[in-house]
Amino acid sequence: MERALGRLSEHFIGEVNFANRFSDGEAIVERLGQIALFGTQSQLFAVHTAVPSILQPDLVEVHAQGLAALQAYCHWMAQYYLENTQTTTAPRKICDSCLQCSRCSSPIIKQGSSSTDSLPASHLLNSLASTVRPSFMTALDKVQKLFHDVNSGALSEMPLEVQTLVIRSLSNALVLPWPSKADNEQVRDLSTPLL
Numbered sequence: 001m002e003r004a005l006g007r008l009s010e011h012f013i014g015e016v017n018f019a020n021r022f023s024d025g026e027a028i029v030e031r032l033g034q035i036a037l038f039g040t041q042s043q044l045f046a047v048h049t050a051v052p053s054i055l056q057p058d059l060v061e062v063h064a065q066g067l068a069a070l071q072a073y074c075h076w077m078a079q080y081y082l083e084n085t086q087t088t089t090a091p092r093k094i095c096d097s098c099l100q101c102s103r104c105s106s107p108i109i110k111q112g113s114s115s116t117d118s119l120p121a122s123h124l125l126n127s128l129a130s131t132v133r134p135s136f137m138t139a140l141d142k143v144q145k146l147f148h149d150v151n152s153g154a155l156s157e158m159p160l161e162v163q164t165l166v167i168r169s170l171s172n173a174l175v176l177p178w179p180s181k182a183d184n185e186q187v188r189d190l191s192t193p194l195l
Contacts, residue, residue, distance in 0.1 A: 018079050025076050029097055032070040036104040036124075039063035045108060045117040060116050067108075067120035070101065074127035077101075081132050082179045098134045101125070106142035109166055115159045122165035129172040137173045146170060 018025070039045075044063040049055045081094045105121040105128075125146075129137060137143055147170055149155055155163050 018076070018083075025073070026080075026093070029070070029073045029076060030093075032066060032073065033097055033100040033104070036063070036066040036070050037100055039066055040104040040107055064117050064120045067105065067117070067124050070104070071120065071124040071127045074124075074131040077128075078132045078179070081134060085179065095134070095136065098128060098132060098137065099140060101128050102137070102140050102142040106146055109146065109155070109158065109162065115162065118158060118162045119165075122162045122169070126165045126169040126172070129169040130176060133172075133176050133178055135178045143170070143173065 039062070044059040047056060047059050077094060077097055081098075084094050101124055105125045108117050108121040109125070128134075138147075146166060150167060150170060155166060158166075
């Protein structure tokens, strides 16, 4: 089911599709975020069962698919974020969605879970940092902790691809320009040390 929802993401982006299917897209992103966050908070990637070869791989796979399906909607979230920042309305729901993405990806990366879960989590974080590019991303607690973990070498036990994606994500969050902001408005708060 999660794979099917992820593959439907292209039907919710673009000028015509975004406006016509906004409420459906919003509901799907919200539900996928809840699924991924539940999997992370319940630590589905670390569940131990009486017969580990039967249920445990399925739980890990379901959680990984939830993260991957949420990642597929990053383009939708980017369009939502861009439209919210261009209007005077407060982008509350998109902020919540971005926060939810960081909450469901960061703990998996830090806890040294299997690459089956840590790879989709790092891809989600990278898509959030490079596609959505929220201006508040570096101020999120989970992202701040990732900066600290990278600096202290806490991620050195993770697979190289995961390390690369996390470092790329954090670099993108620092370097890439924010959408809908002019060059003279690209002022970052440097008073808070990230590393």
